[in-house]
Amino acid sequence: MTASEPARLEARVKGNVHGVGYRYFVISNAMRLGLTGWVSNEQDGSVRCVAEGPREDLEMLLVALREGPAMAIIEDVREDWLPYTGRWASFEIRSSGHRGD
Numbered sequence: 001m002t003a004s005e006p007a008r009l010e011a012r013v014k015g016n017v018h019g020v021g022y023r024y025f026v027i028s029n030a031m032r033l034g035l036t037g038w039v040s041n042e043q044d045g046s047v048r049c050v051a052e053g054p055r056e057d058l059e060m061l062l063v064a065l066r067e068g069p070a071m072a073i074i075e076d077v078r079e080d081w082l083p084y085t086g087r088w089a090s091f092e093i094r095s096s097g098h099r100g101d
Contacts, residue, residue, distance in 0.1 A: 002055070006084035008037075009058040011065055013047045015075035022047050023093050025069040026061075033057040036088035040095065051091070052084055 013022070018041055026039040026049055035058065037051035051061055068074045 004054050004056060006053060006086075007055045007058055008050070008052045008082040008084050009062060010080045010082060011049045011051075011062065012042070012078045013049070013065055013068070013074060013076070014045070014078075015068075016071075016073035017041075017047045017068065018045060020071035021069050022072050025072075026065065027091055027093055029061055029064040030091040033061055035061060036091055038088070038092050038094045040093065052086070052088065 023039045023041065026047070030037065030039070030049075030051055033053065035051045035053040037049070039047060039049045042048050049061075049065060051058055062077070062079060066074055066077050
């Protein structure tokens, strides 16, 4: 896979990531990179992000996920790389009670 080929990144971020603007930080970065997908707060206190686009842009998003906004404390970021699906037309924030894709 080349850096410009589309891919799918699924990431789960653990730490102090609720109530600090983390989802808005993610959506801002994803939109700036032209990615599609979604981000949500999870009931276990983590944030889940599913994004699609060129692998090189997804890697830049992953760097941002590991840094987070100023008030966040990132303890762990788990990443999974999957095939591109083309499922979304934009990037959005989903509610905590969503059922995935």
